[in-house]
Amino acid sequence: MDHSNDINNRPAAGKHRLFVIMGVSGSGKSVVAQKLSQRLGIPCLDGDFLHPRANVDKMAGGNALNDDERLPWLQALNEAAYAMLRTNPASLLVCSALKKRYRDILRQGNPHLSFLFMNGEYGVIEERLKQRKGHFFRPQMLDSQFSALELPDATEKDVTSIDIHASLDVVVEKCAQLINETTQA
Template sequence: MALSVETEPPVVVVMGVSGVGKTTVARLLADRLGLPGAEADDFHPPENIAKMSAGVPLGDRDREPWLHALGRWLGDRATAGTGGVVTCSALKRQYRDTLRAHCPDAFFLHLSGGHELVQDRLAHRVGHFMPTSLLDSQYALLEPLQPDERGAVLDVGPTPAILVESAAALLGHVNGDLA
């Protein structure tokens, strides 16, 4: 079901556990919709990256400043009327609530996939600080979108191009224009 037609470009959070394809889908979606994009990993302080690189899961206190920085980015895009697409695991409802505190109209696109598929993707990913060993902790934290949350779930089985077209349809965009 497409969203209602809006006068402002959408502000989208591409969410899910590590390895579902958030970065790929977010980049393609931002390009498809002509929106600015950002990668959540770029907002992590060095201490968080060091912890994750060492295989230590982040706690809520570690995530709080990171989530507020992402929320400010979203809010700035909404205020400017540019829209935007950002990646963020946004695994817990409270994390999404933090983002929404800065940008109430954020749309959460949850990329969801089976554990074996995602683990295989992580095992073959090169140049990322998130080790496969932390995948179980991410699935343990994951709280699905609730009916009162603005968003949708897409299974990551199809190609990224198909996922992007599905997302654009959900957002009410066809050929880069509002439907």
């Protein structure tokens, strides 16, 4: 496959950009971000690594976080996004960003941020979670993820919905095209 138009194969153009790979747990955020990072040669931060210890322990016990517990995490992600935007022409951040107000926290002070929403149906994601090994998220938490999810609407012009029912290669290709188009603008 020809990747001659990928980010590292052309001069940097325009403003630095950060792409938040968002969606419920099991939607493929991390694997898509890893593949994009490798393909495009851009840094990626998995937002789960910035959760406070208490949040990790709570989720490992199969319990959902509330908004108060998510706030310090979202603020840490906002700070990380700020730093990434200052140091990289393009970069990726993995974050569920389930509610509009969570996305708004990430946007604060970060004007060159875009979201790629890994959008899929409950049954498909549930099956993926059942097959997952070595992650602190428990499949029974999927209900709370979908309950919390506020689908981006037309007012959120910086969010692009990506259909995750396609193969991983197709999803990664679509995201890579969007990233390349945005960074060339």
